[in-house]
Amino acid sequence: MSYLEFLDLHHNRLNGSIPTSLGELSSIEFLDLSENSLSGAIPSSLGNLTVLTHFNLSYNLLTGAIPAISIIQNFGPTAFSHNAGLCGRPLDTPCKTNGKRTHVLSVSAIAAIVAAAVIVTGVCVITAMNVYARQSRGTEDEVIVVSESTPPLRWVGVRMSS
DSSP: OTTOOEEEOTTSOOEEOOOGGGGGOTTOOEEEOOSSEEEEOOOGGGGGOTTOSEEEOOSSEEEEEOOOOHHHHTTOGGGTOSOTEEESTTSSOOOEETTEEOOOOOHHHHHHHHHHHHHHHHHHHHHHHHHHHHHHHGGGGOOOOOOOOOOOOOOOOOOOOO
């Protein structure tokens, strides 16, 4: 079977996993396994298919990370579409790490976080400098309270004549 160049098994109600032995078909140029019920992971042995011009695994039940192999990833997301359990490039679905999906921050979010950290650090430094300056001045900043009072009022009696 090393001379096989064209294998189109799409829409054949195939189930089970993709055989790793497909990676031994070194002369294959066209591989279409779409629209079946294939399940499980994509075997990394498909990276041995170096002369592929067409590759399609869409509309199956495949799961797991798409192998990081450029020869198959270069066919783009449509080659893997409609496999709800697939993740990783070239799909927009990131793979889960330890049961959690990894989140990628945008450049603007990272810039906002850095700016906030710089502002908070600046405020802390200025506050510390002010506290130190006040403590080093010692008694110079003491406030002296002066209390003044007015002399008591005296009543002066005025007689009026009638």
